[in-house]
Every structure is written in C-alpha cells, then in structure tokens.
Amino acid sequence: MDDQSIRVTEREALLMHASGRPGKLEIHPTKPLTTQRDLSLAYSPGVAAPCEQIARDPNLAYDYTAKGNMVAVISNGTAVLGLGNLGALASKPVMEGKAVLFKRFADVDGIDLEVDTEDEEEFINCVRFLGKTFGGINLEDIKAPECFTIETRLREMMDIPVFHDDQHGTAIISAAGLINACDLTGRDLKDVKLVVNGAGAAAIACCELAKALGVKHDNVIMCDSKGVIYKGRKEGMNQWKSAHASDTDARTLAEALDGADAFFGLSVKGAVTQEMVEKMAPKPIIFAMANPDPEITPEDVKAVRSDAITATGRSDYSNQINNVLGFPYIFRGALDVRASTINEDMKVACAHALAELAREDVPDEVAAAYSGRRLRYGPDYIIPAPFDPRLISSIPPAVAEAAMASGVARRPIIDMDEYRNELSARLDPTASSLQVICDKVRGNPRRIVFAEGEEEKTIRAAYAFLNAGYGTPILVGREEKIQASMKHLGLIDAKGIEINNSSIGPRTREYSEYLYRRLQRKGALMRDCNRWVNQNRNIFAAAMVACGDADGMVSGLTRSFYSTYDDVARVLDPAKEELPMGVSIVVSGGGHQTVFLADTRIHETPDALEMADIAVAAANKARKLGHEPRVAFLSYSSFSGREGGRCEEVRKAVEILAERNVDFEFDGEVTVNTALDKEMMKDYPFTRLSGPANVLVMPGLHTADISSKLLQKLGGGTVIGPILMGLEKPVQIVPRDTTVSEMVNMAILAAHDAIVGR
Numbered sequence: 065m066d067d068q069s070i071r072v073t074e075r076e077a078l079l080m081h082a083s084g085r086p087g088k089l090e091i092h093p094t095k096p097l098t099t100q101r102d103l104s105l106a107y108s109p110g111v112a113a114p115c116e117q118i119a120r121d122p123n124l125a126y127d128y129t130a131k132g133n134m135v136a137v138i139s140n141g142t143a144v145l146g147l148g149n150l151g152a153l154a155s156k157p158v159m160e161g162k163a164v165l166f167k168r169f170a171d172v173d174g175i176d177l178e179v180d181t182e183d184e185e186e187f188i189n190c191v192r193f194l195g196k197t198f199g200g201i202n203l204e205d206i207k208a209p210e211c212f213t214i215e216t217r218l219r220e221m222m223d224i225p226v227f228h229d230d231q232h233g234t235a236i237i238s239a240a241g242l243i244n245a246c247d248l249t250g251r252d253l254k255d256v257k258l259v260v261n262g263a264g265a266a267a268i269a270c271c272e273l274a275k276a277l278g279v280k281h282d283n284v285i286m287c288d289s290k291g292v293i294y295k296g297r298k299e300g301m302n303q304w305k306s307a308h309a310s311d312t313d314a315r316t317l318a319e320a321l322d323g324a325d326a327f328f329g330l331s332v333k334g335a336v337t338q339e340m341v342e343k344m345a346p347k348p349i350i351f352a353m354a355n356p357d358p359e360i361t362p363e364d365v366k367a368v369r370s371d372a373i374t375a376t377g378r379s380d381y382s383n384q385i386n387n388v389l390g391f392p393y394i395f396r397g398a399l400d401v402r403a404s405t406i407n408e409d410m411k412v413a414c415a416h417a418l419a420e421l422a423r424e425d426v427p428d429e430v431a432a433a434y435s436g437r438r439l440r441y442g443p444d445y446i447i448p449a450p451f452d453p454r455l456i457s458s459i460p461p462a463v464a465e466a467a468m469a470s471g472v473a474r475r476p477i478i479d480m481d482e483y484r485n486e487l488s489a490r491l492d493p494t495a496s497s498l499q500v501i502c503d504k505v506r507g508n509p510r511r512i513v514f515a516e517g518e519e520e521k522t523i524r525a526a527y528a529f530l531n532a533g534y535g536t537p538i539l540v541g542r543e544e545k546i547q548a549s550m551k552h553l554g555l556i557d558a559k560g561i562e563i564n565n566s567s568i569g570p571r572t573r574e575y576s577e578y579l580y581r582r583l584q585r586k587g588a589l590m591r592d593c594n595r596w597v598n599q600n601r602n603i604f605a606a607a608m609v610a611c612g613d614a615d616g617m618v619s620g621l622t623r624s625f626y627s628t629y630d631d632v633a634r635v636l637d638p639a640k641e642e643l644p645m646g647v648s649i650v651v652s653g654g655g656h657q658t659v660f661l662a663d664t665r666i667h668e669t670p671d672a673l674e675m676a677d678i679a680v681a682a683a684n685k686a687r688k689l690g691h692e693p694r695v696a697f698l699s700y701s702s703f704s705g706r707e708g709g710r711c712e713e714v715r716k717a718v719e720i721l722a723e724r725n726v727d728f729e730f731d732g733e734v735t736v737n738t739a740l741d742k743e744m745m746k747d748y749p750f751t752r753l754s755g756p757a758n759v760l761v762m763p764g765l766h767t768a769d770i771s772s773k774l775l776q777k778l779g780g781g782t783v784i785g786p787i788l789m790g791l792e793k794p795v796q797i798v799p800r801d802t803t804v805s806e807m808v809n810m811a812i813l814a815a816h817d818a819i820v821g822r
C-alpha cells in the first residue's frame with residue numbers, strides 16, 4: 065500500500081457493521097407524521113388522492129412519490145466482488161454499501177434487494193414486477209453469463225434505466241483511465257495491445273467499451289480461468305466470450321502479456337506475476353481491478369517495472385478504478401432527466417467527463433484532501449479520486465446532456481448552469497470538509513496523547529487512529545494493564561502505539577518542573593506538582609503536550625467535562641486573544657443541513673462581548689468547514705426591543721459585531737424557528753440575514769448544552785463535538801458516552817489543529 069494507505073482490520077470492519085443499529089442503512093420520512101391531520105394527509109384518507117392521480121397518469125408517480133429519486137440495488141449474490149458465489153444473503157453488506165454510496169455521493173436514495181434465486185427466469189420476473197417502485201435498477205454482482213441475458217431482457221421489458229454496474233460502471237471507469245493512461249504514455253487507442261484477464265460481467269463490458277472507443281478487435285486478447293480465448297476454442301465457451309475470441313498462438317496469460325501495452329484484470333487475486341509484467345511493453349498500463357485483492361499489487365509491479373502506470377479497485381492506492389466513480393453520478397444524471405434507459409452515448413459521455421476532470425487543475429480543497437499524494441494529472445493521478453467534490457457537478461450534467469441529445473430524456477433540463485448549482489448543493493460540505501481534515505492529517509501524521517489509556521474504548525480508538533495512518537497514539541497508563549487489554553481485545557500488530565506510565569515516565573520530572581514554574585505563585589508547592597503529574601493522567605497528558613512531547617491530547621471518557629477541563633487548565637492557557645469555547649456541529653436532514661452551535665462548553669452566561677467573540681470564532685470554524693457563515697444570536701423572542709435581561713445582552717452583542725465590520729452576515733435577537741426558516745424570516749425584511757442561519761450563538765450554556773444533547777438523543781441528526789477551541793495547544797474532551805469512532809474523530813481534530821493552528 066502507498067504512504068497514504070488506511071489499513072482496516074477484519075475485526076474493525078465487523079465491529080463497525082455490528083455497532084449501534086446493525087448494518088449501514090435506515091429510512092427517514094420526509095414529511096411530518098405527528099398529528100392526526102398529518103396522518104390524514106399522508107395516509108388514509110388523504111393518500112387516496114395521489115393514488116387516483118397516478119392511476120390516471122403514471123408519470124405523476126414522479127411528483128407524488130419517492131420513485132424519481134430511488135434506485136434499487138439488486139443482486140442474487142452469484143459474483144460478490146471477487147469472492148465468488150456467496151449467495152443472496154451474504155451479498156447484503158455489499159448491496160447496503162452501494163446504497164449508501166448512492167446517497168453519500170449523489171443524494172440518490174438507494175435501497176438494497178437480495179433476490180434468493182439463481183434461476184434467470186425467476187430473477188427477471190422478480191425485478192420486473194418490482195420495477196414500478198423505482199426510478200432505476202442497479203444490478204450488482206450477478207455472475208456471467210446469466211447477467212448478460214438478465215440485463216438485456218430487463219432493459220427490453222422496463223421503461224426505467226436498468227444498469228448492471230459490474231459491466232457498465234466498471235467499463236466506464238476503466239475506459240476513462242485507459243484514455244488518460246494512453247495520453248500520458250503517448251499511445252493512440254487504435255494501436256494499443258490490450259490483454260483482458262477474466263471473461264465475465266466486468267471483463268466483457270470493459271472490453272466492449274474499449275473497442276467502442278477505438279481499441280482494435282485484433283489488438284485484444286481475452287483470457288479466462290482456462291487461458292487465452294482463441295478462435296476455435298471449445299472448452300468453457302459462451303457466445304459472449306466467442307465474440308472476443310482472437311486469432312493468436314498465445315495460449316496462456318503469460319504468453320498473451322508478452323509485449324502487451326495494457327492489461328485489464330477483472331478476474332481474481334494474484335492472477336498476474338512479476339515475470340509476466342516484466343515482459344510487457346515499455347510504460348505498461350496495468351489495471352488490476354479484482355476486489356478486494358488485485359491480480360497483482362502496485363508494490364509488486366513497481367519492484368519490476370518502475371515505468372508502469374498502475375491502478376486497482378481499492379481506495380488505499382493511487383488511481384482507484386472502481387465503479388463507485390460512476391454509478392452514483394450516472395444514475396443522478398439519468399434520474400434528473402427521467403431517462404428511460406442508460407444508453408451507449410450516456411456511458412461514453414460519462415467516461416470522457418471523468419477523463420477530462422482528471423486533467424483539470426486540482427482545486428486546493430481536493431489537493432488538501434489528498435495531501436502527500438501527487439495530485440497533478442500524471443501516472444499517479446489518471447482518474448479523479450472518489451472524494452473529489454467536483455464529481456457531482458461535472459459528471460451528471462454530461463450524462464444528462466447525452467440522454468437529451470440521444471432522445472431518451474423524458475424531462476429535459478432547460479438551464480444547465482442552474483442544474484450544476486443544484487447538484488453542488490446536494491452534497492453536505494461538512495462531510496467533504498471532514499474528509500479533507502482526515503486526509504490532511506494522514507498526510508501529516510501527529511502524536512496524540514490519550515490520557516485515559518487503560519480504558520478499553522480509548523485503546524480501541526488509539527488502535528484505529530494508528531491503523532488509519534493518522535499518527536502515533538500515546539496511551540497514558542500502566543504497560544502491563546494496557547497490554548493485557550490489547551490481548552483481550554485481540555488487537556494485534558499494535559507496535560506503533562506508545563505507552564507512557566505517568567509515575568515512571570522518563571520525562572515526569574521535567575513536566576513537574578514545568579508545572580511548578582507556572583503555579584509556584586498560585587499556591588502550588590513542588591511536591592504538589594510532583595503529585596499531580598504522577599497521579600493525575602489529564603495533567604500528565606497536558607504536560608506532555610505543553611512540553612512538546614505530544615502534539616495534542618484527548619480525554620474525557622471517565623470524568624465530567626469540567627473536572628477534566630480544570631485539570632487541563634492548570635497546565636495550558638487560553639491561546640492569545642482567543643476565548644476558550646465549544647462548538648457543536650449538528651448535521652441533520654440526512655446530511656443536508658448543518659448548523660454550528662456555540663458556545664456549548666465554557667461560558668455559562670456569556671456577556672455581550674463574549675457572545676460577539678463566540679460568534680466570530682464559530683463563524684471562522686464554519687467557514688473552515690466549507691460553510692459560508694450566517695450567524696443568528698438566539699433568544700426567546702425576535703427583535704422584541706424588550707429591555708433588560710438576556711434579550712438586551714444579546715442585542716448588545718449584535719451591536720458590538722456591527723461595529724467590528726466582520727465579513728459574515730449576522731443578526732439577532734431572534735428565535736431559533738425564525739433563524740432557521742426562510743418564510744418566517746420574511747416577517748423581518750430589515751434583517752441582515754439573507755437566508756436561514758447556520759451558526760447559532762446561544763444566549764447561555766444551559767440552552768446550548770441542552771439543545772445540542774436533545775438534538776443528539778431525539779433529533780435524529782448527527783452531533784459532532786463539542787469541539788473545544790481557544791486553548792494554546794490542541795485538546796479535545798469527549799463526552800462520557802462517546803463512541804470509539806467519535807473519539808477517533810476528536811483525536812483527528814486535535815491533530816488537525818496541531819497542523820493548521822486553531
């Protein structure tokens with residue numbers, strides 16, 4: 065794996081799938097269902113009205129139901145990744161995964177359906193009769209040759225796009241990669257000698273699209289498990305393989321690869337050896353796309369051919385040729401024009417759009433996300449990376465335009481620029497920004513000390529932090545106890561974790577002296593400092609950070625926030641001209657609305673000046689995470705003019721900010737329902753806020769803390785934080801009910817602060 069690789073263990077993957085609500089999906093209603101009236105509208109009797117309308121005009125299903133944004137991911141589990149025929153049920157984790165990728169990358173509502181039959185006819189009937197429910201059908205992991213007949217017949221029968229992702233998704237991405245790899249190695253597609261290993265769903269489709277783009281039939285050799293598919297071969301053949309049989313003397317993959325320019329691996333792990341690669345033409349193009357393990361690893365290629373361009377299907381190497389770059393965006397474009405099908409023109413348009421995007425200058429936000437990697441068009445960057453936020457606004461328009469031009473769009477898009485804007489707004493910038501943060505930390509690993517190092521949750525978080533490549537975790541605690549816990553937890557290969565016992569650590573004396581210098585005139589004796597450093601793990605950890613032995617610290621699992629914070633405050637000061645405070649990020653609406661709440665940590669009853677400072681710091685944080693801040697100072701009334709009490713204090717904060725000439729919108733005092741509602745805001749046409757607020761400055765800590773926790777417990781949103789800000793060194797204090805993932809996230813945020821400053 066390359067320097068940026070994120071390693072995950074089997075155990076971590078199982079824990080992730082089993083934690084909380086099992087699996088990766090749940091369903092959220094989009095309409096309120098709280099009152100009798102809601103029920104009467106959404107269900108009987110109200111629901112009769114849309115039913116009757118749709119019975120009269122089936123197109124209205126797109127207006128009155130979720131059909132138009134819903135894609136079924138359907139499999140029978142006969143070719144699960146490269147793992148073989150695992151059956152319908154065992155394919156469910158992959159299908160759930162594809163469904164969440166639809167949502168994450170293109171805001172398409174994916175739902176997985178596992179159909180328990182290997183009988184073609186039964187499968188076809190099942191999908192066909194379910195078809196009315198969906199705007200599109202994504203067939204997945206169905207083995208060849210049945211997949212060809214199944215898809216062809218369903219496409220004939222159904223009036224919505226039916227797309228076998230392993231065929232066409234893979235074909236589109238590999239074609240985009242091939243176009244660019246040829247460009248970089250000075251080859252013309254018509255001269256490329258291509259070897260395809262595998263003759264199943266993915267391989268046949270990749271080969272067909274490559275030929276459609278200009279690769280000559282006579283220049284392609286396809287192999288399957290029995291070797292080269294040559295003209296006249298009888299064994300293990302079918303009509304789809306026959307169409308690609310070549311006139312060649314080569315009989316083995318090794319013979320086929322001798323002198324070949326390019327290789328597509330769509331077969332199984334380890335099918336290619338270094339000796340085979342050695343015999344390929346200069347600057348060979350090697351796409352080893354079997355999942356999860358490629359036909360040959362990039363390391364093995366590099367050891368024998370430093371001139372090769374390599375790609376795999378995995379996210380932990382450069383050049384990921386995986387259909388995740390295609391299916392979310394292809395369906396997005398197809399659904400948005402209500403395409404009746406996904407045709408060749410749409411696929412070719414998608415391949416070209418991907419290839420072109422990789423050649424464009426990579427904007428800072430994307431470059432930051434992959435810091436450490438060379439993200440300039442070249443051998444290590446032939447195809448956009450999956451987290452590139454430009455994909456959503458670049459690929460669906462190309463697909464939609466091709467659908468319109470080829471006459472399969474049932475609702476053409478009139479204003480393409482407007483459409484691009486709508487597409488960008490579909491992605492929650494918080495998710496992309498957090499990804500940027502994670503990748504930045506992986507490119508600049510840091511040392512993070514976990515004060516409660518003997519706790520199982522902490523040990524698991526440290527292990528995950530290490531394995532994901534974020535840096536070196538330091539656990540404060542007794543070595544034997546931590547080692548025993550690691551053994552009990554089955555955490556192997558944890559060599560990169562450091563353990564530091566506060567009472568016998570090599571630098572304990574320096575830490576005590578440091579503390580004494582700070583506190584000697586504040587009533588502390590040297591022996592107090594010795595005792596604190598030896599016995600209080602928060603003080604010890606904070607001293608490590610203060611003395612430069614760690615870049616940041618995480619604690620909070622076993623004690624209340626305030627007792628942890630008080631310990632830390634004995635060792636570390638607020639940053640110069642900054643106010644220590646907490647910001648909680650609330651992501652709701654299925655990831656489509658993000659608000660920042662502040663101060664959720666420190667100031668019990670902030671005065672006007674403090675509220676103004678809190679607003680500035682929270683607005684900066686929002687901006688760093690990709691949101692243009694609109695700050696609302698909250699209260700229980702809107703622009704009431706009430707004198708005295710909190711309302712007046714809040715209004716004063718607004719006045720202070722007005723005098724400061726800040727570069728973001730703000731206003732108040734305002735109630736939270738007005739602040740978040742464009743319509744209610746219209747009652748106050750004079751307000752400085754041009755849209756719903758996304759930074760909410762709370763009038764006091766009680767309301768801040770209670771509302772953020774209520775949102776977390778009852779609101780169905782995700783609450784990140786509170787993130788502690790304004791200390792001279794990065795410290796994060798997690799809530800006692802934190803999860804391992806949240807703890808890792810906090811460690812990442814501490815590491816990120818250490819890299820970029822707070």
Ligand SMILES: NC(=O)C1=CN([C@@H]2O[C@H](COP(=O)(O)OP(=O)(O)OC[C@H]3O[C@@H](n4cnc5c(N)ncnc54)[C@H](OP(=O)(O)O)[C@@H]3O)[C@@H](O)[C@H]2O)C=CC1
Nearest residue numbers: 145146208263264265266288289330331354355377386387
């Ligand atoms: N990176 C990506 O985006 C994608 C990657 N893939 C990967 O491609 C592979 C195939 O998937 P898919 O087409 O859906 O599966 P299929 O079951 O349809 O096809 C598998 C093919 O692999 C061939 N094969 C098996 N072992 C060997 C071998 N040792 N040498 C040569 N060929 C062999 C089989 O040969 P035979 O016909 O003789 O049985 C068959 O033709 C998987 O590893 C999958 O993960 C698939 C889709 C997307």
Ligand SMILES: CC(=O)C(=O)O
Nearest residue numbers: 145146230355386387
């Ligand atoms: C990526 C994918 O779809 C597969 O490997 O089957």
Ligand SMILES: [Mg+2]
Nearest residue numbers: 145204205230
């Ligand atoms: Mg697949």
